[in-house]
Every structure is written in C-alpha cells, then in structure tokens.
Amino acid sequence: MKRVGAFFGKMKGTEQAPTRPHLREILWSWVGGSAGIGAISVISLLSKLPLLMAPFGATCVLIFAATDSHLAQPRSVLGGYLVSALVGVIGLALFGNAPWVVALSVGTAIAVMQLTRTLHAPAGAMPLLALAPGTDTAMLLPTALTGALTLVGIGLLVNNLRSDRAYPRYWV
Structure with missing residues (x-):
C-alpha cells in the first residue's frame, strides 16, 4: 500500500508554476511567433x-x-523534423497506416531523436502527419524542412536583435 501511495504522491508536484514573464518577453515572443508563421505563410x-x-x-x-531550451536549438528543430518525417514516411511505406504503425512510429521517432540528440517535441507529430489519410508523403519532408529552416532563420534574426539574448546556444 505504501508503494501505491508513493506512486500517486509523486503526481502532486513539488514546485509552484513559474512566474509570468515580463511584458517585454511576452511581446518579443509575440513578434517572433507572428514573424515566423507569417514568413511560412x-x-x-x-x-x-x-x-x-x-x-x-x-x-x-x-x-x-523558450529560446534557451535544448528543444529550441537549430540542431533539434531541423534534425527533429527530418528524423521524425523520415520515420513516418518509412513506417507508412513498409507497414501501411494501421494503428500499431502509428503508435510505433511516434515512439520510434522519439527514440531516434534522442539517439541523434535532435529531440524537438513538435516534430513528434510528423509520423502522425505522414500516416494520416490524404497526406502527400512526397511533400512531407520538403514541407517540414522548409518550415523548420524558415523558423530557425527568423529565430536567428528576431532573437539576436535583442542585446540581452543570443540564439542559438549551439549548432552541433
């Protein structure tokens, strides 16, 4: 019974939620996000x-x-989209789009991103897109890389306009 209590006890959390960012940070995030999606559009x-x-x-x-996050670095953004899109397209080509293929493709994408040090949470959706009915899988990789390159490029411009911010933290 103690094990069950300890298990569920871990779920109550140990910290308070982070404080709200300063309005300047919020506005800068708004500018960057708008510019990035605007450029892709x-x-x-x-x-x-x-x-x-x-x-x-x-x-x-x-x-x-979350500019300093490892998930936000160019290596993770570009590599994560590349790896995950490939996993999805290969999964579809080899096994079709059965539910087990969808599940294992997402799990495989996560594992391969971790192995290649390219973990990028949003890229975990790429196998789902690859295996969704009606997806043009021939366009998935070029679309993913074009968008990722565009967002990294806008990130380089917008984030480095500020004197107190440097992006990226690393490339390789």
Whole structure:
C-alpha cells in the first residue's frame, strides 16, 4: 500500500508554476511567433505549396519563448523534423497506416531523436502527419524542412536583435 501511495504522491508536484514573464518577453515572443508563421505563410502563397503545419506553431513557442531550451536549438528543430518525417514516411511505406504503425512510429521517432540528440517535441507529430489519410508523403519532408529552416532563420534574426539574448546556444 505504501508503494501505491508513493506512486500517486509523486503526481502532486513539488514546485509552484513559474512566474509570468515580463511584458517585454511576452511581446518579443509575440513578434517572433507572428514573424515566423507569417514568413511560412508568404512562402506558401508564393510557391503555391501547402507549407503550413500545426507543429510549426509549437516550434514558434520554443524558438521565441523558450529560446534557451535544448528543444529550441537549430540542431533539434531541423534534425527533429527530418528524423521524425523520415520515420513516418518509412513506417507508412513498409507497414501501411494501421494503428500499431502509428503508435510505433511516434515512439520510434522519439527514440531516434534522442539517439541523434535532435529531440524537438513538435516534430513528434510528423509520423502522425505522414500516416494520416490524404497526406502527400512526397511533400512531407520538403514541407517540414522548409518550415523548420524558415523558423530557425527568423529565430536567428528576431532573437539576436535583442542585446540581452543570443540564439542559438549551439549548432552541433
């Protein structure tokens, strides 16, 4: 019984939620996220390609509001999208889109991102996109990389305009 109590006791948390960021930080995150998705939208319109994907919104949160996070670094953003998209496309090609393939593809993407030190939480959605009915898997990798490169590029510009911020923390 003690083990059960200890197990559930860990779920109550040990810390308070972080304090709200200063308004300057919030506005800077707003500018970066808007600029990043805006750039992808313009590229999508000009190229007549469907480049907007929901995971890019989550990537903006990391690049512009959690800049120092390992999940926000270019290696993780670019590598995470590349690895996860490949896992999804390969899973579909080899096994189809059965529920077990979807489940194992997401788990495999997480494991491969960890092995390659490219963990990027939003990229974990790529196998789901690859295995979703109606997805053009030939376009998934170019779309993922175009969006990731665009967001990293906007992140380099916006985050380094501030004298008190440097992005990225590392490349390799």
